[in-house]
Amino acid sequence: MGRLIARRLLQLILVVVVIQTVLFFILRLSGDPVSLLAPADASPEFVEDLRERMGFNDPLYVQYLRFVQHTAVLDFGESFLTHRPAIEMVFDRLPATVELAGGALVLIILVAIPLGVFAAMGHGKSYGHFLTLIVVIGQAMPSFWLGILLIMVFSVDLRLLPSFGRGDLSHLILPSVTLAAWFMAKTTRVVRAEMLEVLRQDYIRAAHAKGIPYHLVVSKHAFRNVLITLTTVLGLDVGQLLGGAITTEIVFAWSGMGRQVVTAALARDYNVVQASVFVIAIIVVAVNLGTDILYHYLDPRIRAQ
Amino acid sequence: MRKQLEMTSNTADDLSKEVSWIRMVASEFVRSKVNVVALGLFIISVLTALFAPTVAPHDPLSQDLMKRLLPPAWIGEGTGEHILGTDTVGRDVLSRVVFGARISMGIGLTSATIAGIFGVLMGLISGFFGRGISDLIMRITDAQLSFPFIIVAITIAAVVGSGLWKLIIILTLWGWAPFARVARSSVLSLKEREFILASRALGAHELRIMFFHILPNILSAVVVIWTFTLAQMILAESTLSFLGFGIQPPTPSWGEMLTTGRQYISSAWWLSIFPGVSIMLTVLAVNLLGDGLRDALDPNLRV
Numbered sequence: 076m077g078r079l080i081a082r083r084l085l086q087l088i089l090v091v092v093v094i095q096t097v098l099f100f101i102l103r104l105s106g107d108p109v110s111l112l113a114p115a116d117a118s119p120e121f122v123e124d125l126r127e128r129m130g131f132n133d134p135l136y137v138q139y140l141r142f143v144q145h146t147a148v149l150d151f152g153e154s155f156l157t158h159r160p161a162i163e164m165v166f167d168r169l170p171a172t173v174e175l176a177g178g179a180l181v182l183i184i185l186v187a188i189p190l191g192v193f194a195a196m197g198h199g200k201s202y203g204h205f206l207t208l209i210v211v212i213g214q215a216m217p218s219f220w221l222g223i224l225l226i227m228v229f230s231v232d233l234r235l236l237p238s239f240g241r242g243d244l245s246h247l248i249l250p251s252v253t254l255a256a257w258f259m260a261k262t263t264r265v266v267r268a269e270m271l272e273v274l275r276q277d278y279i280r281a282a283h284a285k286g287i288p289y290h291l292v293v294s295k296h297a298f299r300n301v302l303i304t305l306t307t308v309l310g311l312d313v314g315q316l317l318g319g320a321i322t323t324e325i326v327f328a329w330s331g332m333g334r335q336v337v338t339a340a341l342a343r344d345y346n347v348v349q350a351s352v353f354v355i356a357i358i359v360v361a362v363n364l365g366t367d368i369l370y371h372y373l374d375p376r377i378r379a380q
Numbered sequence: 381m382r383k384q385l386e387m388t389s390n391t392a393d394d395l396s397k398e399v400s401w402i403r404m405v406a407s408e409f410v411r412s413k414v415n416v417v418a419l420g421l422f423i424i425s426v427l428t429a430l431f432a433p434t435v436a437p438h439d440p441l442s443q444d445l446m447k448r449l450l451p452p453a454w455i456g457e458g459t460g461e462h463i464l465g466t467d468t469v470g471r472d473v474l475s476r477v478v479f480g481a482r483i484s485m486g487i488g489l490t491s492a493t494i495a496g497i498f499g500v501l502m503g504l505i506s507g508f509f510g511r512g513i514s515d516l517i518m519r520i521t522d523a524q525l526s527f528p529f530i531i532v533a534i535t536i537a538a539v540v541g542s543g544l545w546k547l548i549i550i551l552t553l554w555g556w557a558p559f560a561r562v563a564r565s566s567v568l569s570l571k572e573r574e575f576i577l578a579s580r581a582l583g584a585h586e587l588r589i590m591f592f593h594i595l596p597n598i599l600s601a602v603v604v605i606w607t608f609t610l611a612q613m614i615l616a617e618s619t620l621s622f623l624g625f626g627i628q629p630p631t632p633s634w635g636e637m638l639t640t641g642r643q644y645i646s647s648a649w650w651l652s653i654f655p656g657v658s659i660m661l662t663v664l665a666v667n668l669l670g671d672g673l674r675d676a677l678d679p680n681l682r683v
Contacts (some may be wrong), residue, residue: 090523101539180388215664217615217620217635220656222644231646238645259622312524318528322619326642336531337623359526 079371083364092143094356099142102345139186151350161350165332166368171241172331175323176316178251179258183312187259188305191266192298198271206263218319222253223325223356225280239328254323258312269301303374311365314359407674413670426652427484428478436475437463440632444470465650468640471663475634479652483633484662487617491548494612495555500602502556503563504590507571514564521557529554531617537625548624551616553610562605566598601678607670611663618659634659 117125127134130141145151149160158200192204197203230238268344273279274297281290303356326333332351337346410413410454428435447470451458458465464473506514540546570576571594620626621635629636634655641652667681 093523098535129526149456165423211661211664211667215611215667217618217622217638217659217661217663219619219639219642220652220659223638223645223652223656225646227649256409297406314526318530321534322531322622325623336534340534341624343538343540348538352531355531359528362524370402 078101080364080368083106083367090360091353091356093119094353095143095146098349098352099139101198102349118165126379146236146349146353149350151353154339154347155344156347161346162354164335164347165308165350165354168330168335171329172317172320172324172333173253173282173329174241175250175316175320175329178312179255179316179319180246180309182251183258183262186255187262188266190259192262192270192293192301194263194267195270196293198267206267210260210263210267213256213348214264216256218253218257218320219322219326220251221256222323225249225253226326227346233243234265241329250323250327250329253326254316257319258316262305262308262312266301266305269304271298273297303370305369306366306373310362310369313362316357317355388466395629401516405676409672412672412675415642415670415676418668418672419573421661422554423670425485425662425665429481432479432482436472436478437461438475440471440475440479441630442471446470449644451648452486452650464654465648467597467637467648468644473637473650473654476637477634477658479632480637480655480658481662482635483621483627483631484617485613486609487544487548487551487627490614492606492613493552494548494604495552495583495609495613496559496606498552499556500563500595501600503560504567506592507594508557508563508586508590517560522562524554524557529616530623530669533616533620534623534625537620542620542625542628544627546683547617548621549577550620551613554616555613556607559602562601570594570597587641600673604670604674604677607666607673611666611670614659614663614666 096348129267130138133141149162153159154164157164194203194206197206224240226249229236238249240246263369276291277291282296283289287296302342317333320331321336321337323329324331324333325337332354336348336351338344339351401550420438431574444466447462447466450462450466450469450470451467452473453460453463462472462474464477467473467476473606502517533554534552576589576593579589617626618633618635618638621633623635624639624640626631627636635653639654641648641655644651
């Protein structure tokens with residue numbers, strides 16, 4: 076167990092270094108960053124001075140080493156727009172995004188998993204077909220459009236829920252439903268498929284034959300096996316949730332890091348983009364590490380090895 | 381001599397088998413009404429995209445400020461001239477939706493196909509050659525599959541700017557990973573089989589084995605993944621265009637139309653509804669098509 080964690084931590088560091096390197100080269104490949112930073116009517120002397128000051132006249136490897144050195148202590152420089160440290164801006168917005176993704180994750184777990192089990196039990200029956208239809212539609216809707224529709228119905232027409240901003244729980248409902256919808260559809264589908272697969276196994280038949288009540292066979296014998304696959308799927312989803320949060324935050328004017336990264340990218344505020352990508356990468360890798368460890372606990376076969 | 385050999389091996393018997401396999405898949409496919417509907421919708425989308433100038437009643441770019449924000453024909457001031465209403469500068473919504481199909485289908489089909497070819501090649505290479513290359517390619521796909529694509533796309537778009545081909549390249553870079561994984565695992569399971577051994581014993585070149593013996597065996601899996609990738613590409617394109625990193629105005633794309641629609645949620649619902657429905661129906665059709673093809677091509681994969 077300790078060895079597993081140590082090995083994964085080493086991988087984590089490796090991944091982070093790779094991400095840094097890729098980022099560095101993508102951003103430098105685009106040409107001369109100074110020409111983008113300087114105002115259009117800047118004098119050549121000003122541009123040259125800026126280039127010297129920002130270190131763009133040094134050889135590439137010196138720039139790279141300096142970049143690694145700085146990112147190692149989370150120094151991504153200042154935002155060109157606000158002149159605040161980029162990493163600080165990202166950390167300021169992080170809680171909002173985590174709140175949104177957390178809300179979505181809760182919905183996925185509380186709604187999609189039971190729905191998937193239910194859909195599997197309704198296999199071949201009319202409610203099973205109905206759930207499959209809902210799932211298929213859910214996977215075809217772009218989340219930002221769903222957000223627009225939800226605002227139309229619940230904020231504009233019914234005036235039940237707020238359509239923008241952060242605040243109490245009522246503010247969280249529409250955005251987290253919007254973000255969760257596609258993932259709920261996917262999770263329901265996965266749970267249904269896995270349940271159907273497990274329910275076909277011989278040990279399920281044996282459990283039935285022993286006279287164990289149906290609901291216990293489903294909940295204890297079948298569902299626990301599905302849980303193992305589900306952990307991996309949900310772990311991978313966390314990263315995608317952070318990505319999906321971007322459009323949701325735009326639609327609901329949610330002041331998270333997703334909205335910030337879009338604004339920064341449109342304004343070519345590279346330092347903020349870099350800091351955001353870095354933080355998201357760390358979260359994704361850390362969650363994957365956590366999933367691996369959880370997987371270890373859930374599956375006795377792996378633990379025994 | 382060689383040509384003769386090949387000709388004799390292609391006997392009439394072989395040919396009829398080939399035809400009957402396609403027929404079998406087709407008849408399996410049309411057995412489900414859902415599949416037929418999905419195929420119909422898909423064909424309609426493709427035709428709309430191809431013949432957009434003929435189908436669209438108006439020029440999608442022509443503005444008429446006197447006719448701003450007209451509702452659809454069946455509501456109040458709506459006119460038959462603009463069946464789905466007009467947008468903020470008086471452009472015909474129906475025509476823009478029709479031309480939007482060009483962008484969505486065009487970008488989707490192109491990038492899914494390039495991603496498929498590239499991914500299958502990478503998968504074949506990684507399945508055939510040593511552990512080093514294989515591990516490297518698989519680690520890259522791991523990283524890509526777990527990292528949120530939108531973030532990467534936005535970063536790249538912020539640096540290189542946006543545009544049709546840049547968008548296609550970004551989508552391709554993202555979409556190849558599943559193809560590579562499936563191709564690799566198929567190669568690994570196929571390459572020890574007897575028919576591969578047999579052709580190797582007959583002196584077949586590695587490349588010949590790769591493209592004439594392994595590739596035909598993974599084609600049906602690739603077609604299924606291609607369909608699902610296409611659906612993802614259409615969604616991703618609309619998302620990027622919605623955020624302002626994809627197709628730039630005034631070119632009509634469904635995502636870009638929704639950017640405007642969002643600002644008129646309470647006054648002009650038709651600006652949001654029709655592009656959104658178009659995206660949903662197209663993606664729905666393509667996803668269902670994928671499900672149907674998977675079931676028809678490989679009954680073992682069915683759940």
